[in-house]
Amino acid sequence: MPAQDKPYRLYRGGRVKGRVPLARSSSSGSKNRPPGSPITAEPSTPKRRRIGRWVVLGLVLLLVLIVAWGVGSYLSVSGGVSEANDRVPAGVDRLLKKRDGLLVSTPTTILVLGTDGGDRAGRQGANRSDSIMLLRTDPGKRRLAYLSIPRDLQVEIPEVGVAKINSANQIGGPALALRTVKDLTGLDVNHVVFVDFDRFEELIDAVGGIDVDVPRRIQSNRFDCPYKTAAQCSAWKGWRFARGKQHMDGRRALVYSRIRHNLLHPSETDFDRARRQQQVVAATLDKVTSFGASLKLPFVGGDLVKPLATDLSAWELMQLGWVYFRADTGKALHCRLGGDPATVGGESVILGTEDNVSTIAMFTGRSAPLPPPRGVPYAPGCVIGDRRL
Structure with a gap:
């Protein structure tokens, strides 16, 4: 082999034959290396160990923050829930049908009863049920179903007689209202949530307001002058509301839910008011179960349940929040009872029809949903998703 074709090893002192590859060294290490020694790479293990320690430390810190957030959220919510449990009137709990299993896996029916002006002395109709709704969860299908009961529906109130359903709460409190709803629908109720709409604005403000899609322009009659x-x-x-999606604070959202007469659309019925509520x-609920609101739970958890009286525990409320978060709201079932409008004893009432029985079957999933017929404003029925009911 010719001399110029032979491989060489590179030393600081010169060239030597052999097949040893060239290696580099750091400038800091070359200062103390004796002449003639080969150039080699320094190990990077210490640097990798330092990076690994920082990664582990970061993960531990993140875990500590998550645990602290979880404990703080639970303590904040549980303190308020304990007070909400104490606000449930006597006699309600024995009317509820408790179910085995977790709310995240078991279908559950909840009565949501809203009162308007219960703490305003002298208001006519105070403590009457202003909003009556059954909520049914179906975690297996990730579906929610709502059943609205018009407050003017004429029903048989146990031990009282025939009257508007919203008077049951005024006559005998939440226990009688619950009995009336159970007798009307024939459904077992597993839990109750009583909402004081006078304090509902506090909850909305605590989560930073809500976004509502107003279906058409509104000008109300003069009430609750600002x-x-x-x-x-x-x-x-x-009050005026433009059409379209808009952000509302607690006061404006409460006014929106209370509007009885829309001067721009006089044909609106009490169903429109119930829909606004x-x-x-x-x-x-969307805002309360959002990621942003979850971050605030350790600080506002107690405020979220101030307007409520409920038998649900803090753990059950958190499960309900998870069920709502996972549900496909675009496939939610919205149902309403109804009937024929009439005047009885000088009062406007709704006389129930047999179609209400079919609507309850739709609500529970025993039959396919059918919308109310067009041109019949008080007819019962069900729709899927965000379509107008």
């Missing part, structure tokens, strides 16, 4: 002087209220023409409740 001004302080009589002259300003006299010149005021009522459902929108506010659903938007609030």
